[in-house]
Amino acid sequence: MSKEEEGLSLVEIHGRGRALVASQPLRGGQIVLRDSPILLYPAFPLVSVDESSHYCSHCFKKLEPERVVQVSVSCPDCSLERFCSPNCASSAVSSSHSPWLCQSLLLIRRHSSSLSLSLDLQLQARFLLAAYNLALLNPSHFQTLLSLQGDSTAIGDETPRFLHSLISSVCATPPPPVGWFSLELSAALLGKDKLNAFGLMEPFSENAPRSVRAYGIYPKASSFNHDCLPNACRFDYVDSDNTDMVVRMIHDVPQGREICLSYFPVNQNYASRQRRLMEDYGFACDCDRCKVEAQWSDNDDNEEEQQEEQQEEEEEELMEEDVDQTMEAEAEGEAGSAEPEFPHAYFFVRYMCNRNNCWGTLAPLPPSSTTTPLIVVNVNDNDNVNVNVNVNVMECNVCGNLKNDDHT
Numbered sequence: 191m192s193k194e195e196e197g198l199s200l201v202e203i204h205g206r207g208r209a210l211v212a213s214q215p216l217r218g219g220q221i222v223l224r225d226s227p228i229l230l231y232p233a234f235p236l237v238s239v240d241e242s243s244h245y246c247s248h249c250f251k252k253l254e255p256e257r258v259v260q261v262s263v264s265c266p267d268c269s270l271e272r273f274c275s276p277n278c279a280s281s282a283v284s285s286s287h288s289p290w291l292c293q294s295l296l297l298i299r300r301h302s303s304s305l306s307l308s309l310d311l312q313l314q315a316r317f318l319l320a321a322y323n324l325a326l327l328n329p330s331h332f333q334t335l336l337s338l339q340g341d342s343t344a345i346g347d348e349t350p351r352f353l354h355s356l357i358s359s360v361c362a363t364p365p366p367p368v369g370w371f372s373l374e375l376s377a378a379l380l381g382k383d384k385l386n387a388f389g390l391m392e393p394f395s396e397n398a399p400r401s402v403r404a405y406g407i408y409p410k411a412s413s414f415n416h417d418c419l420p421n422a423c424r425f426d427y428v429d430s431d432n433t434d435m436v437v438r439m440i441h442d443v444p445q446g447r448e449i450c451l452s453y454f455p456v457n458q459n460y461a462s463r464q465r466r467l468m469e470d471y472g473f474a475c476d477c478d479r480c481k482v483e484a485q486w487s488d489n490d491d492n493e494e495e496q497q498e499e500q501q502e503e504e505e506e507e508l509m510e511e512d513v514d515q516t517m518e519a520e521a522e523g524e525a526g527s528a529e530p531e532f533p534h535a536y537f538f539v540r541y542m543c544n545r546n547n548c549w550g551t552l553a554p555l556p557p558s559s560t561t562t563p564l565i566v567v568n569v570n571d572n573d574n575v576n577v578n579v580n581v582n583v584m585e586c587n588v589c590g591n592l593k594n595d596d597h598t
């Protein structure tokens with residue numbers, strides 16, 4: 191285990207499978223995991239040459255228009271994939287864009303333009319090719335992929351059958367290694383993708399829905415279970431750094447507590463959370479927030495509106511009270527001291543980004559960043575604010591805004 195993972199232990203929890211729990215008390219902002227993907231694939235259609243030309247096909251950094259002309263390199267064989275540098279191009283040949291994958295993508299692209307495949311199918315085809323490419327190039331990472339949760343039951347019969355026969359009939363040489371390629375394996379792999387793929391998102395914009403740039407399989411982060419009020423959240427810095435994922439604690443937790451992410455933005459209502467978790471991940475969520483919200487009488491058609499109203503009212507009430515005590519108790523795990531009707535309202539006030547349409551989660555900067563004697567952060571794009579050692583700076587994992595934590 192690396193230093194950054196020292197605070198986590200992998201355990202088995204009945205009804206939840208593998209889980210990560212705090213093996214020591216963890217502090218808000220603490221980095222508990224840094225994970226690199228074993229497999230990445232683009233989130234745009236197979237046939238969309240236009241979109242793919244905006245990103246490096248290896249490191250997924252955005253190619254600024256001037257860089258496309260000056261320094262980017264095209265794959266000499268398919269000329270469809272672009273790389274941000276000769277280095278990325280040469281790394282790709284032995285990994286993400288091997289000659290086998292290059293050839294297979296080319297053939298599938300030709301074929302699928304006449305099939306008008308849905309975007310979902312195109313992305314699943316991309317994943318399958320990337321997974322078989324991994325089997326060829328890195329058998330140990332492929333075994334890791336196979337060890338993740340998810341099998342053919344997560345995906346049904348029709349999609350694997352269709353994609354498997356598409357790949358078999360189109361690819362010049364069967365996916366490697368010889369003898370591995372089978373319908374059962376393809377179905378199991380698609381199940382792994384469904385339960386474990388993380389989206390690397392486009393930068394946030396207030397005016398457009400946020401889209402996914404690429405999907406990745408992060409083997410260690412795949413052990414985090416979901417909670418609708420997570421105590422940790424993930425960050426990535428694809429354009430400024432690399433495709434690694436960093437998981438930071440949102441607030442302090444005691445030793446023994448399970449560390450969970452939310453698999454989607456925390457603002458969704460009870461019914462849509464339950465639907466999504468059942469359809470996409472195959473479980474009914476029974477977290478503390480769901481237990482409370484399941485009792486609400488407004489879980490009907492217009493529940494979204496009603497919940498939002500109720501939430502707003504509760505949040506306002508709570509903000510008017512002296513809420514610090516409530517949350518501090520909750521952060522330390524003293525359940526029961528919060529409002530019985532809506533014990534998690536404080537989470538939204540303190541840990542949900544209030545920027546328009548963002549719905550990101552706020553986590554303190556890692557402790558080392560806040561021990562700098564004086565740092566200047568940009569809050570809400572406009573004001574430069576001096577932040578000193580005693581102030582917690584919270585970072586949004588969606589829009590990247592930095593904000594003073596008024597509750598410290």
Ligand SMILES: C[S@@+](CC[C@H](N)C(=O)[O-])C[C@H]1O[C@@H](n2cnc3c(N)ncnc32)[C@H](O)[C@@H]1O
Binds near residue numbers: 207412416
């Ligand atoms: C990414 S995996 C998480 C790790 C997984 N528990 C394992 O054993 O590898 C996602 C799967 O974990 C399980 N899971 C995640 N959160 C859960 C929760 N809150 N309650 C029950 N099962 C959960 C579901 O089976 C889900 O499809």
